[in-house]
Amino acid sequence: MSEHQQSLEELQHIKKMMERSSRFISLSGLSGMAAGVSALVGAWFAWKRLHSTESETYNLVRIIETNGTRILDDLFWIATYTFIAAFISAFFFTYLRSRKDKVPMFGTATMRLFWNVAIPIAVGGIFLIRMMQNNEFELVAPGCLIFYGLALVNGSKYTLGEIRFLGYGMLALGIMNLYYVSYGLYFWAMGFGVLHIVYGAAMWMKYERNN
16 A cells, blocks of 8 residues: 555545544434335325315315314324334434444534524424414424424534435425415425435435445
8 A cells, every 4th residue: 555545544534533523424314214204104194184074175274274173183193103203213223323333322413413403493393383373374384394494404514414405405395385385285295205215315325325
């Protein structure tokens, strides 16, 4: 090995060490795919529940206004179970990759990522809950996409940089959904389901397939 090649390898090693100390780089592409599949399953159950009503329209907002708290409770529990399934599966695959890469799951970089993602989501959650308490349902689905997209963009500097593109996709869908509020469930499924799967597959092929 030449001295030049050895120097390059040492620089690459130093670069990797710096990234591990400042970024949480063990997010697994399988985590994204698992979260996306969970979201699509949840959206399917929500779609079936909405279509089980006697309403003559499948407009999400009108169905909620017509059926009141009964259907809201069902949708709430579907969303809760979907989130739990997505979180557990995403945590599981990220834990496996973190263990394989010998990178601690809970370190300084992890906490930075957590807070930068958690704050926009928490604020968005409070805002959307308050909207629902005031019977304002039209912007709940786009609001979920927009606040989640902002959280991903905000946290991207502490993990894989590509995650900001997932955030941009969520923001784009959320903004479009603002103008087509009747299709909130479809935009929601496209964002949390399809985009997660596409992103996860791309990250798995780029970072994990060869390993």
